[in-house]
Amino acid sequence: MKKYLLATVACAALWPACAADVELLEEIIAKINGDIITRTEIEKSRRQLRAELSQRGLKGEQLETEFKEREPGILASRIDQLLLQQKGRDLSVNVDAEVSKQVNEIMRQYKITDPEELAKLVREQTGQLFEDYKNEMKNSMITQRVIQQEVGSKINIPKPEKEAYYNEHKKDFEREERLFLRELLVSTEGKDAAGIAAAQKKATDLVARARKGEKFPDLVRDNSDAASAREDGFIGAFKRGDLKKELEDILWAQQRNFVTDPIKLENGFLILKIEERHKAGLAALEEVESEISEKLYMTRFQPKIREFLTALRQDAFLEIKDGWADSSAAPGKETRWTDPAQLKPETVTKEEVAANPRRKRLLWLVPIPGTSSTPKEDK
DSSP: OOEEEEESSOHHHHOGGGGGGEEEEEEEEEEETTEEEEHHHHHHHHHHHHHHHHHTTOOHHHHHHHHHHHTTHHHHHHHHHHHHHHHHHHTTOOOHHHHHHHHHHHHHHTTOOOHHHHHHHHHHHHSSOHHHHHHHHHHHHHHHHHHHHHTGGGOOOOHHHHHHHHHHOGGGGEEOOEEEEEEEEEEOTTOOHHHHHHHHHHHHHHHHHHHTTOOHHHHHHHHOOSGGGGGTTEEEEEOTTSSOHHHHHHHTTOOTTOBOOOEEETTEEEEEEEEEEEOSEEOOHHHHHHHHHHHHHHHHHHHHHHHHHHHHHHHSOEEEOTTOOOTTOOTTOOOBOOOGGGOOOOOOOHHHHHHOHHHHHHHHTSOOTTOSSOOOOOO
């Protein structure tokens, strides 16, 4: 009968008689505090990396070169994830409400009401069981929360630094006149006259709600029939001449936050909102301050994350199997794998015991099994 082994130790060294009759089910690559990383996880990450590169349009030698450059970071990335998840548990980070909200949003976007339908969709698109998909979502949210709480919130960009950056990079803030738009479409496809009238009334009501201050992205998510609803209706930036003349005539004289009346199209009623407007020429500091803050923030953010993860590594119990390496290892941190099969018990001969009275006395101090006393020491 075959025996199966989760490969944390050298089976043959512990059970020589059964070594030829063992089938390896899994191999542990690394141990991080109470968690493990297996070869299966690493292989899955490799497949995901290759798929990501393919989606970016890389092929052949170019794809292989990029893959080989990034492959060594796979184990390090997985260690990063586990350390952040463990830190999240230490900080009692709870993202259950966010996970439920995200699941509900997915169901809304795909117009699904039955959880079984959602599970089927997840399986078809990701190859995962829904619970595994949901758990990955949860872990991702935990790591993001920990990074923001422990790293991001502690990065501050002083006003004088933003002003200095603005003065040194003014050419980067020379702008063409552009409108940034969001859209909301109430469809009339397949509807009769009554349905079209109802769609027009709905669109008119939505315009009124938007002009009274309701958040346009929220109205889009709940009501738009356009594919852009998944992006909260954002459809990008437009220069003069990019839009149809009838739309330019409506929009170009308006300012930020302007919401159009319903515009009748062949397939429904369209509502547009001017999300942002850039005037031609040099943008004022106040207009681009948030953009500058983001640029300066990101130059500090990645190094600070690495510092944080290095500190977590220093404090962690971390062992990595021979043949594998953490490309983000903490300097001086010992992560050599301790193989129980290589731990040899101390042995001693009778002659050594007899020749060492001290050892003999200590052995006699061991309690007799089944009693609460020790025998008297030999004189």
